Amino acid sequence: MNEFYLEVKQDSDSVRLDRYLSQELPNLSRSRIQQLIEQSHVQLNDNICTSKKIAVKVGDRISIKIPDAQPLELQPEDIPLDILYEDDSLLIINKSAGLVVHPAPGHQDGTLVNAILAHCPNLPGIGGVQRPGIVHRLDKDTTGAIAIAKTEHAHQHLQAQLKAKTARREYLGIIYGVPKTESGTINLPIGRHPVDRKKMSVVPVEQGGRTAVTHWKVKERFGNYTLMHFQLETGRTHQIRVHSTHIGHPIVGDPIYSSGRSVGVNLPGQALHAWRLTLEHPVSGEWIEVTASVPEEFTTLLEVLRRRVSHP
Template sequence: MDDKELRTFSVSESLKDQRLDQALVKAGIVSSRSQGQKWIQQDLVTVNGYKEKASYKLQDGDKIEVFVPAKIDIELVPYDFPLEIIFEDDDVIVVNKPAGLVVHPAAGHASDTLVNALLAHQIKLSKGSEEFRPGLVHRIDKGTSGLLVLAKNEAAHNHLAKQFLKKTIHRRYWALCFSGPKKDQGTIEGFIKRDPANRKRFVHSDKPDDGKRAVTHFKVVKRESLFSLLELTLETGRTHQIRVHLSHIHCPIVGDDLYNGTKIARSLKNQTLKKLILEMERFSLHAKELGFIHPKTGDRLFFETPIPIDLHSLFQLSGFSDVL
């Protein structure tokens, strides 16, 4: 995994029957059980190549792998970047994030992020629950465009976080994918975990104890010979969820190199379309709709954005110009 150090140790007699989080402390990997639990929750710890709960009792000979996050020296500084602000008041701000912009600072992106851009616009955000992630109650990937809501104070942050927890936030995406699902609408359900063979990726599993539950509802907007345009609604919000689910049903998102969305493009006969997809610096996933209850007024707010201009050529060449 990028920017992470791999630490490995085997369970000896002294660690046998210990909880996994306790063993991480005793092995000197983390300073506290809470830190160990956080890393386990973030899929940074595996036992014999599999994810286990913090309460897992270690057995003699178990092999523990820990991907230790790199320590990064980050100072939140303003980033001069134009933003499309859809809505703003004293409590929340809704932005239309362009593809290519990382949401919050991390290793490799210390200052060129959405959070830094909001600071440049002199927008005050809530402290948030994690360092360097002020205002954030949800995220979308760097290669995804679309709507994102951020909290401007702690009361708003807590209120929005509870809405996400209760699954009352409305989030709808559009994705242009290769092929298409067999049914015109349906649900993809299962469990998502990190791919042991490639820590940048996540994979689908049908085993309840093998990842985090993930549910995506889909509806086909339009089909063409090689592509389908899907409308996707999230019931859960796991990392890479839509990308993993569509790859799992053999309908990878066009341009998504991590989940086979460019591999298929190499066999296209249309050279113009093939070149366009292979040179894309994003994938064709857009967070099109967002709805939530305003933390202070109680009003139900709804926002919608069109397909961004940087996807227009792809939509036109693949037969979807009528939806732009």
């Protein structure tokens, strides 16, 4: 257990307790601090304080105890990882198709989180639990670069970058059909499908949809198929898949949004790959750019489509 002692200075007079502590202890998230207050781990002038809203005064003495992180109730599993970048704060991997990122009903093991627990047995913890910080997710059958925070500070920093849209997420995808222009932007809100709860769809904001913006440009055309470059401005569930389908160009091989169409190549899922990830390192401030190699099935599909065009 770690313990910190603080004395309130003039410039922090009348600031809420949780806000004051988040200013003084930037490695802890606001929600984690509020959790510690509620769990009686904070003392104000030698008395336990469970109110996060109380205003601190000049001269107040505050102590905060941070319990050791509790083990996550998941089993580490020795699943091979294709590591693109790693240090004490950050891990970036090239996710394979079929690998579920986070445990959920029906997928309690064999996930990326189980693999990371085995790869990083001494995680310092996020939110009081020894767990990796999944900052953004990739669908089960979407391949490519995904960043994982190892510390609470890195988790906060990466989440803030995504919110501020400074982190850059670029994808490659193969779609059915040929867009009429070379580039464009799809700005349509996305929410849960009103009938099929396994699907997402374009849903008006007033009906629960959330803002979703996808930028795209054509990289290569082959007959009735197109290799696309996508850049995400937001990160909604199934965003690229839903937006592509909505404009009449679903992702090839998508089992949910383009079922019934065959391209003659055995794909593990949709032909969508998180190709490049650019972000600011949460500690050094340096920019990191990683490129995830395209999976073999994606490359095979491209070769088949190119051959069809050159030898119709």
